[in-house]
Every structure is written in C-alpha cells, then in structure tokens.
Amino acid sequence: MSLHWYPGHMAKARRLLRAHLPLVQVVFELLDARIPYSSRNPDIAELLAGKPRVVVLNKEDLADPRATRAWLAYLEQEGYPTLAVNSLTGKGLDKLEEALRRVARPGRTGILRGMVVGIPNVGKSSFINRLARGRAAAVGAKPGVTKGKQWIKVTPNFELLDTPGVLWPRFEDPEVGLKLAVTGALKEEVIDVEAAALWLAAWLQEHYPDALAKRYPLAAGKAPEEFLDELGRHRGFFLEGGCIDRVKAAVALLKDFREGRLGRFTLDPIA
Ligand SMILES: Nc1nc2c(ncn2[C@@H]2O[C@H](COP(=O)(O)OP(=O)(O)OP(=O)(O)O)[C@@H](O)[C@H]2O)c(=O)[nH]1
Ligand SMILES: [Mg+2]
Structure with a gap:
C-alpha cells in the first residue's frame, strides 16, 4: 500500500476533534462491524481517554452475525456500552437510549451533546441522519464526503456533531491497510x-x-x-x-x- 496517502486535512480533522471535545458530554466511536479492530483509530483512543463513550459497530448488515455477537461481548468487557447498528434501516438503534443513560448526563443547559467520530466512510453521517430522521448531513459511498464539522439537532435536547473521517498516518500491520482498502475507507486513488x-x-x-x-x-x-x-x-x-x-x-x-x-x-x- 502506498505510504503517501496521509493528507494534511486529516491532521486538521484531528485538531477539530480535540477542540470540540470539551463541548460534548459523550463520544460515539463508530467502528466498521466487518473490521472492529482495523477500523479503530489508535490515535483517537488516546485523544478520547476518560471521555464517556458509546461504541457503535456500524454496517452490521455486512458483517458475519456470529462474529458481531462475539465482538459486542468483547467490547462491552472493555467497559463501553456497545451497539451493532445498520444506519440505513435503523436496526439496533433502539438500544441507544439505554446505552446513553449508562454513560452520559446532559450538560448545564439540559442539552446532551455528542460527537460522532470514526474512519472515513464508516457511516458517521448516515448514523446521524437516521437518528435525525432526515437528510441532515451529506452522505456518499466514497471516503472523504464530510469535510468540516456540522451540528445536527436530533431532538430539542439532543445534538450531534458530525465530523470528517480520521485515519492515522501509518499502518503498522499491512493487513490493516488492506482491510481498510477493501472495506472502502481509503480513497481509490491511493490504493x-x-x-x-x-x-x-x-x-x-x-x-x-x-x-x-x-x-x-x-x-x-x-x-x-x-x-x-x-x-x-x-x-x-x-x-x-x-x-x-x-x-x-x-x-x-x-x-x-x-x-x-x-x-x-x-x-x-x-x-
Ligand atoms: N450497508 C450499509 N451501508 C451503510 C451503513 N451506514 C452507512 N452506509 C453507507 O456507507 C457509505 C458512507 O456513509 P457516510 O454516512 O457518508 O459515511 P461517513 O462516515 O460520514 O463518511 P465521511 O464523511 O466520508 O468520513 C454510504 O454509501 C452509506 O450509504 C450501514 O449501516 N450499512
Ligand atoms: Mg460524513
């Protein structure tokens, strides 16, 4: 895999996440259910340390259901409420409220604010759109659709921040790069x-x-x-x-x- 793909806007996106973290009470870490390990950004783990977090295995419809059940149990053991979700149909989203109750309280204004983070093309904007029941955020089959941040009101007292997909500069394990490539997280031009x-x-x-x-x-x-x-x-x-x-x-x-x-x-x- 090419090593010259890590673009400047990724570093910018990472700064954006860091700057907005104090404004939210919870982070939704979206992972690709087909590659829960390889789609986890090791850079972000450090950034999010100590922040209430809900882990979402998105695109569960494309993953092996048996493996998804095992991954859910494994990630729950890490201490994060974890859901398997299909953001196109809404399957699995019924468990979101309970997961939120376990980890997060609204801010002083009574509004609960959450930030949605994850690798490019994992379905961050689709997840938000499904919750907001509308086409609030732009969605696309290619990585890099969301360029900046965008707040979306899901309900009068629940708001979500959509963010651009973030990758990390180097894949220690070449298989991680290949898995990100085949699942669609890397732009076709760089693979x-x-x-x-x-x-x-x-x-x-x-x-x-x-x-x-x-x-x-x-x-x-x-x-x-x-x-x-x-x-x-x-x-x-x-x-x-x-x-x-x-x-x-x-x-x-x-x-x-x-x-x-x-x-x-x-x-x-x-x-
Ligand atoms: N099969 C399936 N496809 C999904 C799901 N969620 C999103 N998609 C598709 O995945 C693609 C990417 O969705 P987006 O919501 O644009 O992803 P994103 O994470 O916002 O992407 P960037 O903004 O580019 O980082 C689109 O083609 C969606 O239709 C899902 O749960 N299942
Ligand atoms: Mg997006």
Whole structure:
C-alpha cells in the first residue's frame, strides 16, 4: 500500500476533534462491524481517554452475525456500552437510549451533546441522519464526503456533531491497510486496487471457501490471479491491444464485496 496517502486535512480533522471535545458530554466511536479492530483509530483512543463513550459497530448488515455477537461481548468487557447498528434501516438503534443513560448526563443547559467520530466512510453521517430522521448531513459511498464539522439537532435536547473521517498516518500491520482498502475507507486513488482485490479473493477462499464461487461460478478451483483474469474476460474488460483490464475486474470485485453481494463477512478475528 502506498505510504503517501496521509493528507494534511486529516491532521486538521484531528485538531477539530480535540477542540470540540470539551463541548460534548459523550463520544460515539463508530467502528466498521466487518473490521472492529482495523477500523479503530489508535490515535483517537488516546485523544478520547476518560471521555464517556458509546461504541457503535456500524454496517452490521455486512458483517458475519456470529462474529458481531462475539465482538459486542468483547467490547462491552472493555467497559463501553456497545451497539451493532445498520444506519440505513435503523436496526439496533433502539438500544441507544439505554446505552446513553449508562454513560452520559446532559450538560448545564439540559442539552446532551455528542460527537460522532470514526474512519472515513464508516457511516458517521448516515448514523446521524437516521437518528435525525432526515437528510441532515451529506452522505456518499466514497471516503472523504464530510469535510468540516456540522451540528445536527436530533431532538430539542439532543445534538450531534458530525465530523470528517480520521485515519492515522501509518499502518503498522499491512493487513490493516488492506482491510481498510477493501472495506472502502481509503480513497481509490491511493490504493493498489488490484493488490487489494487479490488479497480479498485469497482471504475469501481461505475463510469462506464457497463464497466466491457462489457469486462467480468461474472462480471455482482458481488461484486469485487467474480468477481476476477470468472475471475481467467474462465481463468484457479489455485494454487497448486486447489485454484484460485487471484493474476494472478488481474494482468490480470490490464493489460486489462492499455492497454485500458476496455475503456477510467479518475480516477481523477477536485476538
Ligand atoms: N450497508 C450499509 N451501508 C451503510 C451503513 N451506514 C452507512 N452506509 C453507507 O456507507 C457509505 C458512507 O456513509 P457516510 O454516512 O457518508 O459515511 P461517513 O462516515 O460520514 O463518511 P465521511 O464523511 O466520508 O468520513 C454510504 O454509501 C452509506 O450509504 C450501514 O449501516 N450499512
Ligand atoms: Mg460524513
């Protein structure tokens, strides 16, 4: 994975979080239910130390339900109320009120203010929109949609601050970078799309051997490279001169995975 992706606006976003922390009574830490470990920003853990926190495993509809149950139990053990949520349908949000009651009290004005933080594209704006029952915040399938901060009134006495996604400058473990790439947290321009897709195909073959062949019968018995070529050929993705366009095939595979068409997967095992 490229090491030159960490943009200046991320440092700015981190400063924004720090500056607004004193204004809120609670922080919603949004994690991607498919990668609860890899989507956790180690930089932010330090920033949030001591602040009341609710952990939200978002996109639960895309994660393996068994793994989600195990992750919920594990994160609760850390002492944070933890919910598994689908921000598109609202599934799981009924548990929010009780979680809040466990950790937070409104401020002096009687208004409870919360800050929603998490990596790019994890669904921060969607989560807020669902709670506010409207399209209060801009949402998009690409990382980096929310550029600045925005306060949204969920109810007359509950307000949420939407913030831009924040990553950290270096992934100690290259698998963390690959998992962030395949789940859509990194901009397509800064990742090696083909390497990410090949890694995903190999991962699926190892952990859910039937998943690829179920969606793509042509994948049966093929190594990842060969599978990607076949997929490109089958879809008619050719470069000028007749070579298979493996990048286009890679993008197609990643899109299917991100939209849940291959099934529900959790890429992070509990340590
Ligand atoms: N399947 C599924 N998709 C979701 C869920 N929540 C959000 N999404 C999708 O994820 C994408 C990103 O959502 P956003 O709400 O823009 O994410 P964000 O964290 O605000 O992203 P940035 O502002 O770019 O940091 C959009 O395509 C959403 O429709 C969910 O619970 N399940
Ligand atoms: Mg956003």
